[in-house]
Amino acid sequence: xxxxxxxxxxxxxxxxxxxxxxxxxxxxxxxxxxxxxxxxxxxxxxxxxxxxxxxxxxxxxxxxxxxxxxxxxxxxxxxxxxxxxxxxxxxxxxxxxxxxxxxxxxxxxxxxxxxxxxxxxxxxxxxxxxxxxxxxxxxxxxxxxxxxxxxxxxxxxxxxxxxxxxxxxxxxxxxxxxxxxxxxxxxxxxxxxxxxxxxxxxxxxxxxxxxxxxxxxxxxxxxxxxxxxxxxxxxxxxxxxxxxxxxxxxxxxxxxxxxxxxxx
Amino acid sequence: xxxxxxxxxxxxxxxxxxxxxxxxxxxxxxxxxxxxxxxxxxxxxxxxxxxxxxxxxxxxxxxxxxxxxxxxxxxxxxxxxxxxxxxxxxxxxxxxxxxxxxxxxxxxxxxxxxxxxxxxxxxxxxxxxxxxxxxxxxxxxxxxxxxxxxxxxxxxxxxxxxxxxxxxxxxxxxxxxxxxxxxxxxxxxxxxxxxxxxxxxxxxxxxxxxxxxxxxxxxxxxxxxxxxxxxxxxxxxxxxxxxxxxxxxxxxxxxxxxxxxxxxxxxxxxxxxxxxxxxxxxxxxxxxxxxxxxxxxxxxxxxxxxxxxxxxxxxxxxxxxxxxxxxxxxxxxxxxxxxxxxxxxxxxxxxxxxxxxxxxxxxxxxxxxxxxxxxxxxxxxxxxxxxxxxxxxxxxxxxxxxxxxxxxxxxxxxxxxxxxxxxxxxxxxxxxxxxxxxxxxxxx
Numbered sequence: 051x052x053x054x055x056x057x058x059x060x061x062x063x064x065x066x067x068x069x070x071x072x073x074x075x076x077x078x079x080x081x082x083x084x085x086x087x088x089x090x091x092x093x094x095x096x097x098x099x100x101x102x103x104x105x106x107x108x109x110x111x112x113x114x115x116x117x118x119x120x121x122x123x124x125x126x127x128x129x130x131x132x133x134x135x136x137x138x139x140x141x142x143x144x145x146x147x148x149x150x151x152x153x154x155x156x157x158x159x160x161x162x163x164x165x166x167x168x169x170x171x172x173x174x175x176x177x178x179x180x181x182x183x184x185x186x187x188x189x190x191x192x193x194x195x196x197x198x199x200x201x202x203x204x205x206x207x208x209x210x211x212x213x214x215x216x217x218x219x220x221x222x223x224x225x226x227x228x229x230x231x232x233x234x235x236x237x238x239x240x241x242x243x244x245x246x247x248x249x250x251x252x253x254x255x256x257x258x259x260x261x262x263x264x265x266x267x268x269x270x271x272x273x274x275x276x277x278x279x280x281x282x283x284x285x286x287x288x289x290x291x292x293x294x295x296x297x298x299x300x301x302x303x304x305x306x307x308x309x310x311x312x313x314x
Numbered sequence: 315x316x317x318x319x320x321x322x323x324x325x326x327x328x329x330x331x332x333x334x335x336x337x338x339x340x341x342x343x344x345x346x347x348x349x350x351x352x353x354x355x356x357x358x359x360x361x362x363x364x365x366x367x368x369x370x371x372x373x374x375x376x377x378x379x380x381x382x383x384x385x386x387x388x389x390x391x392x393x394x395x396x397x398x399x400x401x402x403x404x405x406x407x408x409x410x411x412x413x414x415x416x417x418x419x420x421x422x423x424x425x426x427x428x429x430x431x432x433x434x435x436x437x438x439x440x441x442x443x444x445x446x447x448x449x450x451x452x453x454x455x456x457x458x459x460x461x462x463x464x465x466x467x468x469x470x471x472x473x474x475x476x477x478x479x480x481x482x483x484x485x486x487x488x489x490x491x492x493x494x495x496x497x498x499x500x501x502x503x504x505x506x507x508x509x510x511x512x513x514x515x516x517x518x519x520x521x522x523x524x525x526x527x528x529x530x531x532x533x534x535x536x537x538x539x540x541x542x543x544x545x546x547x548x549x550x551x552x553x554x555x556x557x558x559x560x561x562x563x564x565x566x567x568x569x570x571x572x573x574x575x576x577x578x579x580x581x582x583x584x585x586x587x588x589x590x591x592x593x594x595x596x597x598x599x600x601x602x603x604x605x606x607x608x609x610x611x612x613x614x615x616x617x618x619x620x621x622x623x624x625x626x627x628x629x630x631x632x633x634x635x636x637x638x639x640x641x642x643x644x645x646x647x648x649x650x651x652x653x654x655x656x657x658x659x660x661x662x663x664x665x666x667x668x669x670x671x672x673x674x675x676x677x678x679x680x681x682x683x684x685x686x687x688x689x690x691x692x693x694x695x696x697x698x699x700x701x702x703x704x705x706x707x708x709x710x711x712x713x714x715x716x717x718x719x720x721x722x723x724x725x726x727x728x729x730x731x732x733x734x735x736x737x738x739x740x741x742x743x744x745x746x747x748x749x750x751x752x753x754x755x756x757x758x
Contacts, residue, residue, distance in 0.1 A: 152705075
């Protein structure tokens with residue numbers, strides 16, 4: 051593991067690199083000199099108390115315009131992500147699963163995902179509708195989503211669990227290089243959590259990096275992360291393996307804050 | 315008709331001599347009709363042109379409404395006729411289709427033998443005026459225009475000579491839609507399409523009017539009138555697709571009269587014309603009836619879509635609903651003015667009116683004037699109008715999936731329209747509407 055990680059570090063062409071990122075919203079600093087390397091083939095978890103800046107990181111990576119990057123860089127396989135528009139980032143291989151997926155009345159899930167796939171096609175490429183539906187149904191079956199949902203409007207009237215499953219469905223269909231899951235476990239009951247986690251775990255592979263942002267470690271019972279990072283007050287304060295997540299679960303975040311205060 | 319060589323083209327212009335020339339062209343009109351036209355011509359000449367001080371023309375760009383540059387449309391030659399007919403095969407499954415070009419019948423796919431046996435009439439007005447004069451003398455232009463276009467209705471009555479008579483006798487149900495395709499051909503041509511749909515008691519029918527120009531960029535004048543009668547317990551679905559050339563001036567007045575327990579649903583699609591004025595009037599004549607008016611508009615460039623509606627309730631226990639949705643691109647403009655009018659006798663009325671505008675450009679302008687006039691005291695009525703832009707969160711969601719801004723905007727407009735399109739039961743017909751919107755986007 052260490053060896054592969056080191057090799058990946060040397061090869062920025064196979065990782066998502068966040069370097070000394072400082073971000074503010076409406077003039078207020080949220081992320082402070084934050085660095086992170088997510089190599090392909092690994093799953094990293096970011097944990098932190100409320101307001102620590104976890105979700106900000108997800109939104110900055112996706113390119114939300116409310117967040118101003120004042121310094122630092124993000125490289126995706128060596129490409130400067132921050133120079134790309136939101137849609138370009140996605141087409142380049144980044145996917146963010148939203149904490150609160152928005153409802154889109156009148157646009158069916160099938161049409162939505164199809165439009166996203168179409169956007170990735172070259173001019174003049176034909177779209178194989180039969181193959182598309184075959185794949186869509188297979189992924190829906192895996193995620194326990196009723197096939198009738200293809201014609202339902204995106205997220206409209208969905209339960210919390212249905213929304214999150216729909217995010218994972220999109221992620222599976224779009225086959226991104228890097229996935230960022232923003233509090234995907236929030237609002238899920240035990241059964242939905244298991245299905246969603248299995249869906250994510252199924253997407254683990256050598257050519258994909260997965261970043262799980264979460265407040266609790268319960269999702270990590272199903273998806274064992276290679277690394278766990280703790281963010282407090284917009285800073286990366288601690289990294290470790292799965293046991294760190296368990297420690298946080300048992301002891302909360304205060305001991306980390308105390309450690310931080312002691313080290314200042 | 316005088317020999318063609320002696321005709322001065324100027325004489326066909328819609329100026330003060332046009333009626334004489336019209337009569338010269340069509341010497342065989344039935345006397346009752348000629349009488350009606352004479353009267354309308356006088357009315358047309360005595361009525362003032364619209365101006366902005368008139369309440370019914372508020373916000374309209376009335377300067378562009380002069381009809382003088384337009385001329386009576388000429389017959390279309392064989393080759394072009396065939397091309398237009400070929401372009402009129404929109405629905406694979408329909409119970410009958412007529413194709414008109416410059417108000418001449420180009421093609422008539424007749425009704426099935428079974429429908430004819432049952433007494434259904436689907437006939438061009440040109441022949442119906444004499445063949446079914448008992449129906450036409452009673453119903454043709456029997457509804458007065460009430461929403462501001464009286465002058466244009468009078469011009470229509472004067473110069474109309476063709477269109478659709480659809481008569482469905484009692485208890486006859488026609489499952490598949492019937493279609494009339496109206497084409498305008500030639501620069502500055504003026505056409506006057508008419509639709510008269512009569513569904514007798516407990517009849518059921520779906521009828522589609524499609525108006526377009528041979529060239530999407532052409533300039534013509536269209537002045538149409540459609541009237542829908544639903545007898546007791548009848549169910550009528552009427553579609554009105556306005557897709558005239560984008561430099562055209564067009565008017566249409568739709569009046570729908572609902573008798574006891576009947577249901578009328580009207581779907582409008584507005585895509586064409588430089589300036590288009592649509593007046594829609596639903597009249598609740600019988601108790602427990604239901605009239606629903608839906609309309610979708612996608613405007614671009616400097617198009618102006620002027621929509622005036624009225625829901626008149628004359629009988630109790632009835633319901634009317636109206637939902638007009640406009641999506642505006644570029645520096646286009648829409649006007650919606652609607653009134654729910656409930657007479658004293660119309661107790662326990664349920665009447666709703668909603669206008670929603672989606673501005674897709676900072677230069678687009680949507681005007682909305684909803685209104686209520688209620689004389690009964692036991693009613694449920696509401697009206698609402700909203701104007702907004704694309705939702706930022708929705709847009710970000712689309713972008714974050716790699717969908718480009720234009721594609722996202724298009725999908726969101728389709729989503730906006732779906733609330734109306736999903737009400738259309740016939741899937742092919744709903745798909746036809748979607749295709750037209752798609753084609754309009756391609757022109758944008």
